[in-house]
Structure formats: structure tokens, C-alpha cells
Amino acid sequence: MRIFGLIAVALMGLVFDSAPARADGHAFKISFQNDCWQSVQVALNYRHLDGDWGVRGWYDIPPGETCFLAESKNRIYYYHAQSDGTDWSGKDRFYKVRNKPVSYGFREVRIDRETYGEWTSRLTCDDALPYKIRIANNCGSDLNVALRYVDPDSDEWRTRGYFVFSPGERGSITSTRNSIIYLHGGRGDKYYVGPDMREYRVRGNDEKFFRVDMKDEGPTQTFKC
Known part of the structure; x- marks a missing residue:
């Protein structure tokens, strides 16, 4: 697996609810x-x-x-x-x-x-959609993420952002049927680099994105310092 500031990690930890007690009456x-x-x-x-x-x-x-x-x-x-x-x-x-x-x-x-x-x-x-896009921030500062992916409803490429991940936070953004996505990860005026760098516009800003194939690298992308 290629490492460009990203590695695959396990499923994020989830806190589970117990089912509520059954109420009296009709429902x-x-x-x-x-x-x-x-x-x-x-x-x-x-x-x-x-x-x-x-x-x-x-x-x-x-x-x-x-x-x-x-x-x-x-x-x-x-x-x-x-x-x-x-x-x-x-x-x-x-x-x-x-x-x-x-x-x-x-x-x-x-x-x-x-x-x-x-x-x-x-x-x-x-x-179910086969690819859930997850992000893990393994640094001590906030991470701003933008995503370029194929929207499963329209089957068209879509750019979304920014998603802010706090230090140590893991979470999912969305899902897609296409294993290929493009990610932007930024901290202040610095950004992460990887294969097949491309530029897309996010909220009026031209940002650098790198290519990820989730078949090879897994659904969770980890940003390291």
C-alpha cells in the first residue's frame, strides 16, 4: 500500500444505544x-x-x-x-x-x-453502498478535509467541503459506489500531497486534491503529522 500521508485503519469506534423500553398504548x-x-x-x-x-x-x-x-x-x-x-x-x-x-x-x-x-x-x-469514506485525524491540530467523489444518486462527480476533524477524531463523510475518490487535507496554509494531484474549487478556493483508490488503500484515510 502506498503511503502519501495516508494509511488504512480499522473501523471507527462507535458508542451504542440500548433500545428504549416499550411504552403502553397504541403505536x-x-x-x-x-x-x-x-x-x-x-x-x-x-x-x-x-x-x-x-x-x-x-x-x-x-x-x-x-x-x-x-x-x-x-x-x-x-x-x-x-x-x-x-x-x-x-x-x-x-x-x-x-x-x-x-x-x-x-x-x-x-x-x-x-x-x-x-x-x-x-x-x-x-x-448498501460498497464504499464508506472515513477520515482519521492523527495530529494535534484541526484538519480541514474536502472530497471529490461520484454521487451515488446522480452518478456525477461532486465536490464537498470543508469537513473539520478535531485532533484524534475519526468519522465518516459519505458513501459511494466508485472506489476512486480525490481528497484534500489542509492545516492552515499547508496541504497533504499524494498521487495524481489535481485542483478543484471548494467554497471559492482552488484546492489541491490527491487520488485514492479505496480498493487498494481501504475506506479509512488517516492523516498523519
Whole structure:
């Protein structure tokens, strides 16, 4: 594996929620079924029984298991799910989980049954995007990251940034079907270099990007001092 200020690292650490206690009364009982070969972590945005919307996660669902996660009287909820190297990302809403600075793309689900009762969302690996783009900042200062990637919804190249990662922070930005991405990593007036350097515009600034093939280098890109 080539090292250009980047190396592959393991899946970021996640803090898991326990499922809420079942409430009395009528409601939709929302469960998730993991039909994949590896554990999946789910974050859920739904309208609680007290009427307030809120995001809860991460819930860890082992392979082949079905887990009850929430009760709601509302027919609409949103979720983001991820596993090692894949995720179920969406464009319907973007939320932060556990006050992390990175916003995750959530998918909308509309319950189409007329009466309250059990409702299960199935997660299959066929529905997952194969490449989750993760960043790890292994330095003692903030890291500004910009990304050039193929948007899975439009299949067109898109440039996004800046994402700020604090010292020691790890997190995911988005997912894509294409293993090739271009990254910009900057600290003040300095930037990281790598193969096939290119220039793209980010929020009015011309920035230097380097090429990453996640097939070879893994989904997590680590910026070292």
C-alpha cells in the first residue's frame, strides 16, 4: 500500500444505544432486521411518543438478528445504517449522531399500514453502498478535509467541503459506489500531497486534491503529522 500521508485503519469506534423500553398504548413498533453477513450499526430519527423528534444511535444489530428499536405514532421515520466498509446512506435528511461534527445522510421510511402494530425495515447488503469514506485525524491540530467523489444518486462527480476533524477524531463523510475518490487535507496554509494531484474549487478556493483508490488503500484515510 502506498503511503502519501495516508494509511488504512480499522473501523471507527462507535458508542451504542440500548433500545428504549416499550411504552403502553397504541403505536408503530419499529424494528430492524439485519440480513447481511456482518454486524450493522443503525441510527434512527423518529417522533417519540412525547411528540418530539430526536436522533438515537448507534444500535448494534448482529447478522441475521431482528431488533426492536423504537415506538412512534408517526408513520414517517428516518435511518442511517453502516457496517465495516459499507453503509445505507440517504439524501432525505442529514443529522448528526451523538453530537459528532459529521452529518450523516438518512433514508426516509413511510409506514404503509393502516393500523398500529409491528413494522420491520430489512437491511440487505444489496441495498448498501460498497464504499464508506472515513477520515482519521492523527495530529494535534484541526484538519480541514474536502472530497471529490461520484454521487451515488446522480452518478456525477461532486465536490464537498470543508469537513473539520478535531485532533484524534475519526468519522465518516459519505458513501459511494466508485472506489476512486480525490481528497484534500489542509492545516492552515499547508496541504497533504499524494498521487495524481489535481485542483478543484471548494467554497471559492482552488484546492489541491490527491487520488485514492479505496480498493487498494481501504475506506479509512488517516492523516498523519
